[in-house]
Amino acid sequence: NAGVTQTPKFQVLKTGQSMTLQCAQDMNHEYMSWYRQDPGMGLRLIHYSVGAGITDQGEVPNGYNVSRSTTEDFPLRLLSAAPSQTSVYFCASRDRGLGYTFGSGTRLTVV
Amino acid sequence: SQQGEEDPQALSIQEGENATMNCSYKTSINNLQWYRQNSGRGLVHLILIRSNEREKHSGRLRVTLDTSKKSSSLLITASRAADTASYFCATDGPYASGGSYIPTFGRGTSLIVHP
Numbered sequence: 001n002a003g004v005t006q007t008p009k010f011q012v013l014k015t016g017q018s019m020t021l022q023c024a025q026d027m028n029h030e031y032m033s034w035y036r037q038d039p040g041m042g043l044r045l046i047h048y049s050v051g052a053g054i055t056d057q058g059e060v061p062n063g064y065n066v067s068r069s070t071t072e073d074f075p076l077r078l079l080s081a082a083p084s085q086t087s088v089y090f091c092a093s094r095d096r097g098l099g100y101t102f103g104s105g106t107r108l109t110v111v
Numbered sequence: 112s113q114q115g116e117e118d119p120q121a122l123s124i125q126e127g128e129n130a131t132m133n134c135s136y137k138t139s140i141n142n143l144q145w146y147r148q149n150s151g152r153g154l155v156h157l158i159l160i161r162s163n164e165r166e167k168h169s170g171r172l173r174v175t176l177d178t179s180k181k182s183s184s185l186l187i188t189a190s191r192a193a194d195t196a197s198y199f200c201a202t203d204g205p206y207a208s209g210g211s212y213i214p215t216f217g218r219g220t221s222l223i224v225h226p
Contacts, residue, residue, distance in 0.1 A: 004153075033213060042199065042218035043154075058213070090153055099144050099156030100201075100214065 002026055006091050006103035013081040013110045021076040021106050023091030029101070031094045032074040033058070034066065036087040037105075043090065049074055081110045115143070115202040115217040123223045130187040132220040134200030135180075141212060143176060144201040145185050148219070154199060157185075192226045 007022045025032065033048040045058030049068040063085060065077040074093075078085060088107050092100040115136045124130055134143065142161045146154040160167045160176045160183065167174045173186040187194055197219040203212035 031213070035216070040218065043216040045213060045215060048213045059215070092154075099146070099159050100154070101156065102146075102153035104153045105151075 004091055004093055004101050004103040006089075006106050008106060009104065010107050011109070013078070013108065015081060015083060015110060017081050019078050019081065021078075021089055021091075021108075023074045023076065023103060024072050025074075025091075025093040025101070026072065027093060027095075027101065028071060029093035029095050030071070031096070032068065033092050033100070034064070034074070034076045035090045035092065036060065036085075037090060038087050046076065046089075078108075083110045086110045115200040115215070117198065117200055117217045117220040119220060120218070121221045121223075123225065124190060125225050126190060126192055128190055128224075130190050130194070130222055130224070132185045132198050132222070134183045134185070134202075134217060136183075136200075136202045137181065138203075140178075140203045142203070143174075143183050144214060145172075145174060145183075146199045146201060146216075148197045148199065150196070157198075187222075190222075190224045192224050195222060195224045197221050 004025045030051050034046040035043040037043050044060050047066040049055045052071050055066050088105050090105050091103045094100045115134050118133045144159045145157045148154045158169050158174050160174050171188045176183045199216045199219045201214035201216045
């Protein structure tokens, strides 16, 4: 039982490049979310999903896309990276009414 | 839009002392959760308290909830150096689907426990 697995752990992108942050969970959780964490800002919700085929926007969705074709996977796509997207990204999943299980994060730097 | 805000932002204590952190929120909630984050790691769920509960315990953790004051507190008793971490509260945010809310997080309290 691996929990929530995020890859890669570190990434450096050039401005304008695109990439996909991977997130997979093996707990059959319905709910999955992506957050970004910046110094002094706490965690801000980017996108979330309440089941396969269902996604919705959070607080800071601009510049990011998500899809949920399976229960297990919830990738986050950066369409055209900008320095403002330099952050630590966390994926999390949970069952209804329970707490989140977080991945270990992806530290992204956009230069 | 952060629903919950932790107070204080930073707390420094000696090993063996108790640590108390508070969380205030703005609108009615279904539940409130507390998480711990060690430096450079993901968040770890500590405890969930529902809106109809007033107090909950888990080991050295005690969480209280006062819905009339829209506030919660996390007490860590007999703290240890290993408790050094950031602590976050998460409450129902404005994002919901299928009748279930997606938690939003505060900025956290940074706790340092000196050996």
